[in-house]
Structures are given as C-alpha cells and as structure tokens.
Amino acid sequence: MTISDIAERAGVSIGAVSFALNGRKGVSEETRARVLRVADELGWAPSTAARSLAEAKTETFGLVLARDPHNLGVESFYMEFFAGLEIELSKRGYSLLLQVVGSTDDALATLQKWHRTRRVDGVVLTDLIDDDPRAAFVADSGLPAVVVGDPGIAGGLTSVWTDDAASMREAVRHLVSLGHRRIARVAGLGSLAHTRIRDDAFAEETGLLGVAGELLRTDYTPEAGERVTREALTGAEPPTALIYDNDVMAVAGLTVAMELGLGVPGEVSIVAWDDSVLCEHTLPKLTALSHDVVAFGSHVARRLFDVVAGSEPAAFLDSTPHLVVRGSTGTATRDS
C-alpha cells in the first residue's frame, strides 16, 4: 500500500495526504480527519507511513541545463547562480542534481525521467524558450518547480524574474544622456526568451529617443564578442557606445577598442551586463548593469522550498539590475 491508495480512497491529492499524515498546515481539519480515517480503515501503520514519506522526500532539487558544456566555464553567471542555490540548499541538507544536455528536448526527457523515478523534490527551470515544453510538462505532472524568467513565459508556474527591459532602458538612457547617437547591443543567444526581451527593450528605447540602435548577435563567447566589436568599430558608421550581454564579451570589446587605438571612454563607451569582479579589474573599470546573481539563486531556492510546501503559483520580482557607472562610459566626442 502507498499513500496514493489513501489519496484515491479519500478523494484528495497525494500532497494533501502527506500534509495530513505529517500534521502539517495546508489542509483543512475536515480533510485531515477524512485522510486519517481512511488511513486507519486501510490498516496504514505509522511505520509504513514513515517509510513511504521518507522515500518520497529525496532532499534534492534538480536543474537540467541545455547548453554546450564547452562554453559553460566562460562566464560567471551559472557558477554564481549555483552558488546561490547551494547557500539555501545546504542550510537544509539538500543537494543539487545537475545534468547538462544538448537540447530543450533532451532537457524535457531528463525532467520526465527524474519525475518518473522520483529523483527530485522539485526542479529549477532556466533558459526558457517560447511555449517551452518543459514548463508544460511540469505544470501537467505537478512536479514542484520554479521558473527563472519573465512571468509571461512561465506558463502559470511560480517564477522569479528580473525586469530586464527596465535595466536595458536605463543603460540606453545613460548613454544617450552622454550624447551618444549610435549605440550597438552585443546580444547573446537569440533562442532565449530573456534575450528577446532585452532585444525588444533596446529597439524600443533607442527608437523612442531617436538614436540609431544596432543589434549584433553572438553566442556569449569572447571570440564572438571580439569579432562583432571589430566589425562594428571598423565599419562605415561605427557605434560610439556598445552594451554587451555578458562580462567576458565586454572585456574582449574593451581590448579590441584599445588595439584599434580608440580610447575608452574618450572615443568608445562600453557597458557590461552582468556586472562581475572582472568588470572591476580592467582599466578603465567597466560601467555595468549590476545584479547580485548569488542572491538571485538563493531567492529561487527559497521559492522552490515554498512550492514544495504547497504554496500557490506566483510571480516574484527579484531586484532589478541597476547601472553602476564606472570609467568605461563618458561623453560622446566622435561624430555621432
């Protein structure tokens, strides 16, 4: 016998049975009484209950990353995010089950397997695409989950998000206030929903302010950042300011400008997103959209513990990345 037998007989969810047998909040007294009566009728012994409930609890959260593992070490975002998750998990003796796969389909298959074999108490979903099949599966299966990203792509699941559009607009306004009229955005992977949100905000804000906004697509690697920066700065109508989608591409862009003999910020301004220790140790130090990614990871973990405990789905806004102005942005002096 399992607790699902009790759930079926009592006409309630497995979670409600678990709550009732454990004496935890989250079910009405009426439901609790019915569950306990059914459990008694079925001869449910406390020792059996204890064992089944212990088996149901894996003390593990899962995360499947659909990224090329060869590029994972390049930027600090994921390591900081994992570190933030681990800060909360370690307080409760939880582990993180991590698998890197090649595609969204493989990620879905892994989540299905973990759910089927009861490997995790809940999962964190990152890098969502539009109409993401992972969000749909998780919503259907009832596997506790938190989506890292905009509520608009979370498919009704609990989400923790940052207002990337607001951050992008702040960066564009900062550059325009310094006199820049030709700004380039060095963007990350176009398949990711949050990249598109940044793309749209960049296009809207440059349009609104009447300045030229050029979109340069990359795969987040410093090689790509270097290449598109060189092409842009040696082109016919070079930008006087660039906003990069990660820190290593911004550092690569700074180096390209210096190699071309262009002063930073005298001739070219540079903004990095996210901020990192790297941005504070270049010369000049990099102006950056700063977000505490470690705290973000901890926030996500706390919300997932809440979901596992039965909280209703909700969207939680994490702190909005804000502009930290350092030495790499200044008044536009070139023809622009």
Add this chain to the structure above:
Amino acid sequence: MTISDIAERAGVSIGAVSFALNGRKGVSEETRARVLRVADELGWAPSTAARSLAEAKTETFGLVLARDPHNLGVESFYMEFFAGLEIELSKRGYSLLLQVVGSTDDALATLQKWHRTRRVDGVVLTDLIDDDPRAAFVADSGLPAVVVGDPGIAGGLTSVWTDDAASMREAVRHLVSLGHRRIARVAGLGSLAHTRIRDDAFAEETGLLGVAGELLRTDYTPEAGERVTREALTGAEPPTALIYDNDVMAVAGLTVAMELGLGVPGEVSIVAWDDSVLCEHTLPKLTALSHDVVAFGSHVARRLFDVVAGSEPAAFLDSTPHLVVRGSTGTATRDS
C-alpha cells in the same frame, strides 16, 4: 531478498553478482555459473533481479565541495571542471549530484549519508587536505571514487593528477631566464594539498637558481590579489615578477601595476595559473600556465566509470600545465 544475499551465499562481491546477472564482462565463467545457480536456488526471479539492479544503479556521480559558496563564481576552474564531467556523464545519461558545504567534516558527513542511502554510483573527491578523512572513509566503505590530486595524498584510491611541481618550475625558470632575480608567488589557500606542492616547488626552484622567492598568501579572491600585489610592489624590495594562483588575481595584479604607473612587462612581469579566456583578453595578454580544465574533468569522469566497472586503483597523470608565453612577461629592466 537482495543481491547481497546471493553474494553472501555464493561467496563473491555484490559487484560480481551484478555483473553475472547482467551478463556483463568482469567475472569469470565459473563465477557467473555459481552466481546463477545460487540465484536459482534462492528463487531469484528475473523481475526481482531487474528491480533490485535498477535500484542499485543510481546513474549519478556525486561531488561535495567544501568551499565558501560566495566565492565559487569568482574563478572559472570549477565551472569548467563541472562542464568536463558533464560532457562524459551526459553521454551515458548520468547526472551530477552536487552539494556545497562549509568544512571537510561536513563534506565527510554528506559522503557518508550518500553512501548509506545509496544516492550515488561513485564520487569525485577534490581539494584534499593532508590525511584527508574523506579519502579514508571512501577507501574503507568501498564507495567507488576518484581523487583529483597528487597520488601522494590519494590514500591508495584511483587518482587523476597534474604535475603542478613541474609546471611551477617551468614558470620560475622562464622568469629567471629573462633576468628576474626577485620573484613573488601569489598563492591560494594554504590548507589545500596542491597549494603546498606548488609552494614547495616554488621555494625549491628559486633556491636552486639562487634568486629571491617571496610567498604571498591569499584566498583566491581578486581583492586579496590586489592587496598583496600593492603591498609587494610598493615595499622596500619589490619583486620584478609575480606568479598568480588563478586568473582573476593575475588580472587584478595587472591593474594594480598599471595604476602604480609600472609598465607590464617593461617593469613588472606577470604569470597567471590557470590560463583562461580572461588571460587572452587583457592588454597585454597574460603569459599563463595553460591546462585544459574541461578535458581534465572529462578524464576524471572516465576514470570513475572505470572504477565503478571494477578497475584496480591506479594513478593517472593528466596533461601537465605548460607555459603559454604572451605579452605580460619580458626582460627584467629594474634593479634586481
């Protein structure tokens, strides 16, 4: 009944029973025949066998990291190492179970719990200290494991190591050949065995070549790297060359030298260890001890699969980090 009952009755290991029942290599035909006979005598049904074997195989490797999670995102080593592990794990549908804890004792407790509750097929041990209790536990318990580090600290377990002493001597000889007579080593955490191996090699090689070798201790953070570099370069007898234990400290050191108006490599030479994309995107680019950390992680994972399959303990030398000379090291010109 479990497969350990069969193992006990047949007088063989649980692993041998598993191999025999699965029809896999690794046991003699004689053993296979005995195991199958005992299984038959005990009424071992194929369906039971299938279930028990499935339970015994978790398709998971574990890694407990005894590090401050707040500092994890700073350097690229661990993310690249995890990426390398994941490349091999994902080929076989394996996941990585990751837990970050505060101390070696907590790491030991986590390993003991994972072993007791059969959460992992094997573990990777990193950041070993002298007489490490984790290595002793793993050796006693029979939990399949690979030690990342010098065979001298692996307690007889399978190890995958890099010859850090040889790499350090190469870096020192390079600097001495350029005329440097006062060299500083900006070292990482003194509690780690591989730090001590590098410390010793640095002291020995500078002593052998008759140059001054100064040891500066840090916690791997760029803040610490910046502080000790500033103290050393503004001291009474400043070094003309510095060797850093990671990439972010080397970048921080480069920035300090520039802020002090000291040319690199004209007045100060800088060597980073490990190499990273970061080292290729500073100005000048950083001379570095280069090691393919992603490949190192993959190597470790492959050896752990071998150990799980029954391979005898052995020490495997991974490629030795070699010096990639770039723009940050040059002829010593200051009084030295």
